[in-house]
Amino acid sequence: MKVESQLKERSGTSCELCGNNNGLSVFPVEPSDGTADKCILICENCSSQINNPGTEDTNHWRCLNESMWSEIPAVKVMAWRMLTRLRSHGWSQDLLDMMFMDDETLAWAQSGKDDGAVTDDKIVHIDSNGSVLQNGDTVVLIKDLDVKGATFTAKRGTSVRNINLVWDNAGQIEGRVNGQQIVILTKYVKKAG
Ligand SMILES: [Zn+2]
Numbered sequence: 001m002k003v004e005s006q007l008k009e010r011s012g013t014s015c016e017l018c019g020n021n022n023g024l025s026v027f028p029v030e031p032s033d034g035t036a037d038k039c040i041l042i043c044e045n046c047s048s049q050i051n052n053p054g055t056e057d058t059n060h061w062r063c064l065n066e067s068m069w070s071e072i073p074a075v076k077v078m079a080w081r082m083l084t085r086l087r088s089h090g091w092s093q094d095l096l097d098m099m100f101m102d103d104e105t106l107a108w109a110q111s112g113k114d115d116g117a118v119t120d121d122k123i124v125h126i127d128s129n130g131s132v133l134q135n136g137d138t139v140v141l142i143k144d145l146d147v148k149g150a151t152f153t154a155k156r157g158t159s160v161r162n163i164n165l166v167w168d169n170a171g172q173i174e175g176r177v178n179g180q181q182i183v184i185l186t187k188y189v190k191k192a193g
Pocket residue numbers: 015016017018019020042043044045046047
C-alpha cells in the first residue's frame with residue numbers, strides 16, 4: 001500500500017496536526033526514511049506555514065494542544081518542533097512543559113532540522129564574554145534587569161536554567177525568572193560553568 005493511502009487510513013483523511021482536510025499531502029518528518037512511520041499527512045495551510053517561517057498564524061497552531069497527545073511518534077515530533085518554533089508565546093511554552101515524549105522520540109524531535117528553522121543564515125547566540133549559547137544552557141545575569149510587563153527586577157547574579165534561544169533573534173534568549181518566562185538580552189548574561 002502506498003504511504004499516502006496508509007496515512008489517509010491512519011488519519012481518517014484529515015490533517016494530523018489540525019484536523020482539516022484541504023489539500024492534504026504527505027510530509028516527511030526529517031530525518032525520514034519515507035515510510036508511513038516517518039511521515040505525517042498535513043493540510044495545505046499547515047504545510048505552507050511550516051515551510052514559511054515567520055508566517056505562522058499562532059491561533060491556527062492552537063491545534064497542537066490536541067495533536068501533541070497523538071499516539072503517533074511522527075505527529076508528536078512535528079507538534080514538538082512547531083511548539084518549539086512558537087515558544088516565545090507563553091501558551092506554547094506551557095504546552096511544551098506538559099508534553100511527554102520517550103527518549104527515542106525526543107531525540108528524533110531534536111535531530112534533523114525543522115524545515116522551518118533558520119538554515120540559510122545560521123543565527124549564533126553569544127553571551128557577554130563571547131561564548132556561544134545553546135538551548136538548555138544555564139546563564140547568570142551580569143546586571144539588574146527591569147522586566148517588561150512584570151513587577152520585579154531580575155537581580156544581577158541570578159542563575160537562569162534551561163534557557164531557550166530566540167530562534168530569529170541572535171540578541172535574545174528566554175528563560176524563567178521568578179517563575180515567569182522572560183526575554184533576556186544575551187549581552188546581559190554570561191554562560192555558567
Ligand atoms: Zn493542518
